[in-house]
Amino acid sequence: MLLSDFKHFVIAGHKLGIGQINCIDSGELLTRRDEFLAAMEQVKTEREFDILLLMLTDVLKEGTVLLSVGDLDTVEEAFNVRIKDNTVFLPGVLSRKKQIVPALSVLWG
Numbered sequence: 001m002l003l004s005d006f007k008h009f010v011i012a013g014h015k016l017g018i019g020q021i022n023c024i025d026s027g028e029l030l031t032r033r034d035e036f037l038a039a040m041e042q043v044k045t046e047r048e049f050d051i052l053l054l055m056l057t058d059v060l061k062e063g064t065v066l067l068s069v070g071d072l073d074t075v076e077e078a079f080n081v082r083i084k085d086n087t088v089f090l091p092g093v094l095s096r097k098k099q100i101v102p103a104l105s106v107l108w109g
Contacts, residue, residue: 001019002043005019012108013108016104017053018052020096021055033067036054051071063091065090066088066089068087074107
């Protein structure tokens with residue numbers, strides 16, 4: 001599931017990978033959070049990403065539960081949030097191309 005809709009980006013020398021799963025019940029997917037995070041750590045290490053993100057985009061909640069591994073400080077700064085257990089909800093965030101990548105690009109220049 002992690003790699004079924006997966007894109008990678010290089011921004012100012014930083015390697016970023018973002019997977020996205022669109023759903024109507026992110027809570028159900030979060031029961032597999034530990035499994036997702038373990039797979040994300042493996043992919044991050046194998047492909048040498050600085051940050052690897054998985055967007056659980058919940059159309060009913062109109063936002064994304066973001067699972068993150070790697071440079072969590074950068075993710076927190078980009079979205080002005082505090083990540084707990086590699087997880088944070090981003091209200092109104094639905095697009096990696098229009099919202100996630102630009103926020104990180106601002107920090108990395």
